[in-house]
Amino acid sequence: MPKQTIGFVGLGAMGYGMATHLVKTGYKVHGYDVFPASVERFAAAGGIPASSLRESAEDKQFYICMVASAPQAQEVLFGESGIVQYLPQNATLIITSTVPAYYVQSVANELVSRNRSDILLVDSPVSGGTFRAAAGTLSLMSGGSEEAISSAREILQDLSDENKLYLVPGGVGAGSNMKMLHQVLAAIHILAASEVIGFAARLGLNARQTEERIRSGKGWTWMLENRFERMVAEDWNPGASALTIILKDAGIITTSARQANFPTPLSSTAEQIYLAALSQGYASKDDSAMVRQYFPTPIADVASPADIDTESAFQLVLDLSLGINLVAAAEAIGFALHLQTDFPQFYDLVSNAAGGSRVFNEHANEMRDGLGEKGTTGETLDEAIARLEKVVQKARDMHVPLHLGNAALSVLLLARRRVDGGVPSTGVVRVFS
Amino acid sequence: MPKQTIGFVGLGAMGYGMATHLVKTGYKVHGYDVFPASVERFAAAGGIPASSLRESAEDKQFYICMVASAPQAQEVLFGESGIVQYLPQNATLIITSTVPAYYVQSVANELVSRNRSDILLVDSPVSGGTFRAAAGTLSLMSGGSEEAISSAREILQDLSDENKLYLVPGGVGAGSNMKMLHQVLAAIHILAASEVIGFAARLGLNARQTEERIRSGKGWTWMLENRFERMVAEDWNPGASALTIILKDAGIITTSARQANFPTPLSSTAEQIYLAALSQGYASKDDSAMVRQYFPTPIADVASPADIDTESAFQLVLDLSLGINLVAAAEAIGFALHLQTDFPQFYDLVSNAAGGSRVFNEHANEMRDGLGEKGTTGETLDEAIARLEKVVQKARDMHVPLHLGNAALSVLLLARRRVDGGVPSTGVVRVFS
Structure with missing residues (x-):
């Protein structure tokens, strides 16, 4: 035919x-x-x-x-x-x-x-x-x-x-809502890619080595893998994925969330930083240029000097990524449940598309189903908080902004006011329930 | 003697x-x-x-x-x-x-x-x-x-x-903790002064008229009144109150909060924006220069044009101020209660010092004592959310960042997951309990 x-x-x-x-x-x-x-x-x-x-x-x-x-x-x-x-x-x-x-x-x-x-x-x-x-x-x-x-x-x-x-x-409307939920993860992970790699550069870590280790491990996100080459090459003009695109999508998320009276603290934080970058002239640049919000010069020029403890530094970067990805997953899943979305379809979509992260892919179902006594993350909410606190404190000592890391920590600590710190870290999702 | x-x-x-x-x-x-x-x-x-x-x-x-x-x-x-x-x-x-x-x-x-x-x-x-x-x-x-x-x-x-x-x-240590709690309000209100006046300028409102109306009304904060003249005169070099000072105090708050496992989402948002300004070269400038994060040119040059609806625009600015001040009060009070601070002393100190706001001064005791059926704010939590949502949506439509306004809305919406929307708006404090 x-x-x-x-x-x-x-x-x-x-x-x-x-x-x-x-x-x-x-x-x-x-x-x-x-x-x-x-x-x-x-x-x-x-x-x-x-x-x-x-x-x-x-x-x-x-x-x-x-x-x-x-x-x-x-x-x-x-x-x-x-x-x-x-x-x-x-x-x-x-x-x-x-x-x-x-x-x-x-x-x-x-x-x-x-x-x-x-x-x-x-x-x-x-x-x-x-x-x-x-x-x-x-x-x-x-x-x-x-x-x-x-x-x-x-x-x-x-x-x-x-x-x-x-x-x-x-x-x-159902297709657009599904895309919007997917973009919760995308909008957060795009800024997180810059935040994680920018923080690594501030710690003196080589960008490519850091990205390779994160990609192959628990901190993986589709966005970090996808944006990294453009970030390191500073291939921003014009952007393959212009800042204005993800900013528009973030606006769809937060506007829809307001209509549903649902909190999206990480999407909202990302949106505000995108808006700030917009006023700095980044509109048409690739969104991987957001690394400039965290590191002032090309990350490609950073070579790990001999005098830093590379393993501890890498652990901080990994923990930052894990902390953000955990709360990002909770925010997207909380919103999906609130909108009574077909969860298996949502899971299948996100885990195979640009919103995917290893944290989401491995723990989303536990977040939906509620918590067994033992979670699959291998750590409690209090342990997740302690790890992210260490990262945030280190960044603070170095005068490095970590917009998403700090927002994620606030969400974890707010969750901690509602649930026992001994629950699996996926329990953070309850702050949205 | x-x-x-x-x-x-x-x-x-x-x-x-x-x-x-x-x-x-x-x-x-x-x-x-x-x-x-x-x-x-x-x-x-x-x-x-x-x-x-x-x-x-x-x-x-x-x-x-x-x-x-x-x-x-x-x-x-x-x-x-x-x-x-x-x-x-x-x-x-x-x-x-x-x-x-x-x-x-x-x-x-x-x-x-x-x-x-x-x-x-x-x-x-x-x-x-x-x-x-x-x-x-x-x-x-x-x-x-x-x-x-x-x-x-x-x-x-x-x-x-x-x-x-x-x-x-x-x-x-008790004196320093009391000061730290006071600074929760100071650190938030300093950025809020710039956010509120910067947003007013974006709406086309005359800065001085706006400040006069806010000062004489419910939106008053000590910081807005104190910083306004330097903000409008761009009297920033060197700062009477350098950015690094409030940044240091914000660091004391968030570090102490992490040690206490207590969430301070607005203080943390303010700190991150101060850090971002630091990397833009604002270290020694007066903290009222933060208005540049919201408005690119001198606010003194903005004269309300004839074609804008001044009353509706002013209402948005006032609602922004009220929303931020409400959540700032809740954050400080929640933290004070968590640290088992002498509350009457805390109240007396803040309401008579640089952390004061009309919202805090009038409603702090209601936040501490818990909620009667009728609050003193004259509005429910859902009504406070609706007002702030309108502001945030307007700013979003105009591509204006509102870091604190958005963070405050997230806290209100997270509170809404815990308490009924019909409680008085001071009920937002329960998200910290």
């Missing part, structure tokens, strides 16, 4: 990868972007250039919207030249942009109020980065009516890895 | 004021400082210059140590030229520096181990700023043995206002 014809808007880093992959897979893709250069690049890669939103939408039974934000999506869909007025009857509209759940639900309502309830709306944010976008192996979190999902399914499957198309129950 | 002869070390902003006031009161004060210019200035004001630590200490039955930090005090007391070796038998040693309680307790131990237990040690940090130092109207928080306090009492009284000599029960 020949592949369908698709309209596509938003040919940025992710969108270009997705659209060109669809072209390679056999679709006829009519691509549009506000930047003509992006359209030209797409045409050069075999795509069909559209010269206007209207041209991208007319007669297209399938349409993918991959712009960067909800305001952009609103303009693309319902603005003066908005595509909704041009889409044919019963078209399938797939929004792959990362937007708040309440926004995509407002799109469904606006389609009704504009007498276009014939349009089949799929809420399907993605995760995985530009490489997986171009390879068609993204993780997709898709919500919508049965009819809409069924219509979009082949395209969704072609964009995603075999096991990474998550059909999220709950209709339009 | 003629006044005694006193040795004095540390003729900085506070020490100079205190020492010259003692001179005016009739004491013979032999002053020393590592900076010769400070000694000369003191001599010009009628003080007796000491050319060495030894000269400042020999034959002085009374000695005041007003250096800036515990490491400096350690050097002055027990270093190679340390004064303890030169003080006469049964001398009275008053440490007015702000140091951690555990440090001043270590001084008591070291006096014993050096066979100088004859020295009467008084732990007596001060509060009130340079003006009150020079006027002899400081607040003093004094701990020590009955004999030591009795010996030092006339000097302590001469340094302090009539009702502001607080004899803190608990011996050496």
